[in-house]
Amino acid sequence: MHTQAGLQLDRRPLPPELWSALQARFGDRLTRTAAELDRHGHEESWHPGVPPDAVVFAESTAEVAELMRLCAQHRVPVVPFGAGTSLEGHVAAMAGGISLDLSRMTRIIDVRPEDGDCSIEAGVTREQLNTHLRDVGLFFSVDPGAPATIGGMAATRASGTNAVRYGTIRDVVLSLVAVMADGRVVRTGGRARKSAAGYDLTRLLIGSEGTLGIITELTVRLFPIPESIASAVCTFPSVQAAVECVIGLIQLAVPLARIEFLDAAAIDAVNRYSSLDNALAPTLFLEFHGSEAEVAAQVATVRDAIASHGAGELHWATRAEDRARLWKARHEALWAVNATRPGSRSWTTDVCVPISRLAECIVDTTADMQELPFRGAIVGHVGDGNFHCLLPLDPTSDAELEAAARFNDRLVRRALAMEGTCTGEHGIGHGKLGFMALEHGEGLAVMRAVKHALDPDGILNPGKVLPAG
Structure with missing residues (x-):
């Protein structure tokens, strides 16, 4: 269930005449060094890397257009590459070809x-x-x-x-x-x-x-930039209480700028990784933007709402450096959870559901997570019904990969049954190809028609988004 090897497509060597044309046009911005091929063949996820045959560093739209014209003539695949931070195998060169690095286009x-x-x-x-x-x-x-x-x-x-x-x-x-x-x-x-x-x-x-x-x-x-910004963190007696509080705040139309959820496992990980001392409990991170009066009104509404769900005291951060430290810890959750198991790679998956079903979805997912042979964590942009499961696994262990795959399958099917989606923001890449038919049904035929019309030779990032068929 977990292996991606079967998704690797047929690949052929770069035609010598294309290689010569690329050398003439891009010079030392065309490379085949092992380090660059490896770096451009994988991203932050657990998915095994598939290196390209060469990497081109483009510096303008005109250069990208010229590269595409050359590759189209020879029907050679091109895989765009930005910073390599994606999570579903988006940059793997499933059919070989050129990795087109756009990171130098910074004007x-x-x-x-x-x-x-x-x-x-x-x-x-x-x-x-x-x-x-x-x-x-x-x-x-x-x-x-x-x-x-x-x-x-x-x-x-x-x-x-x-x-x-x-x-x-x-x-x-x-x-x-x-x-x-x-x-x-x-x-x-x-x-x-x-x-x-x-x-x-x-x-x-x-x-x-x-x-x-x-x-x-x-x-x-x-x-x-808002006149006034205030951040806060508060803990809850249970996952359900925290998420039901979020639902209540959304229904009250409180104009929160951010509202993030971390379960106790995620809090434990970020405490260790970022040298913090947050209480080990389901936690919401919040941020308020507006005028001073608007922020004060938002805070008053939120304080009443969280109290009705059994939350602890709101802990505030108003100075820019304190807010940055608070959100830095949240942003580093993925690496923090990975650090709890040195040598692990994270199977990081996300779903999104209607806000009214969010508590049920996260509670059921938390129960599933307890059955895994390793300790995972849940974090989420819960203000729009989106959450992530971070599964730090041993990528050499078939048993752990199979357990994660079963967990992921149950998670996605649960979200789809709630009229949600298999991914709120990670995308499909090749990691979630297996769920596209389940989510879109006959809509896949329309997507394939669009793909064929715009890319009839299938050279743009082949093996991603649309399953074969």
Whole structure:
């Protein structure tokens, strides 16, 4: 059940004439060193790596277009690579070919404070953009908790800790520049906040994981840095109490910026990893944005709500350095849980369900987790019904891999039965191919038709998103 070997596709050596053309065009930005091939063949997950035949570091949209034209002529696969932080095998070169590294495309092309938007190249990270924006009083909101490139975030339809208030990457991208399989360069829209002109190519490419086109530039919405920001943490007597509190806060329409859940196992791990002393109990991390009066009103509402669910005292962080330390611990949960088992790799899976079913889903999943032969943890962007299971396993143990696969299968089927999805933000890659038919049914035929129309030779990130059929 767990092995990915059967998903590796037929691969053939790079044609010598293509290699010569790439050498002439990219010089020392074309490499076949073992270290680079290995680095570009896997990401942060447990999935076994599949290295490409070569790596090209592109520095402009024009270079990406030229590469695609060359590869299309020889029907050679191209796998886009950003920062390698994905979790479902997105960057594995299942059919060999070229890994196209976009991490050097880091130009911030234009910032327009009066319109609250900016245009950037795909290799810019959230941290880089927000550092650049600091002096103009704006920020980019999507925070998946990893040093991902924004192009990669768009390709995988990322979400993160701020989504409950500011939306996911899908909500903040206004338009894209993308290179198609044959090398054509397409701009998917302008900067208007809405449009009814034709098919929505922006949303089509967001979440396509590099299988329909390669995102090279983005125009994204920005938000004013709030006048007042306050963060808080509180513990609960049970998982159910914590999640029911979240449901209550959402139903009260409290405009929380972030609301994150960590179970006791996750708290134990981050305490050790980040030298904290949080109580070992189901815990919510919250953040409030607005004017001082708005934040005070939000806090008052939340304090009453958590008290009715048996929560402990709210512990506050208002200074920027204290808030950064608090959220740094949350963002490092994956590595913290892995550190509890030296040498482990994390099978990290996520689902998303309607908010009214969230407590039931997490409680049942917690019970399943107790049956695993190792200690896992649950963290979640619970404000929008999305949570993650972190399973630090021994990747050489068939027994542990099989146990994790059974757990994952039960989790996904539970979420789908609740009218949820097999992934709220990690994407499909090749890790969740087996659930696409179960979730989408006949919709897969439409997806395949779109894929064939845009990539008839199947050279864009083959083996991802769509199961064979």
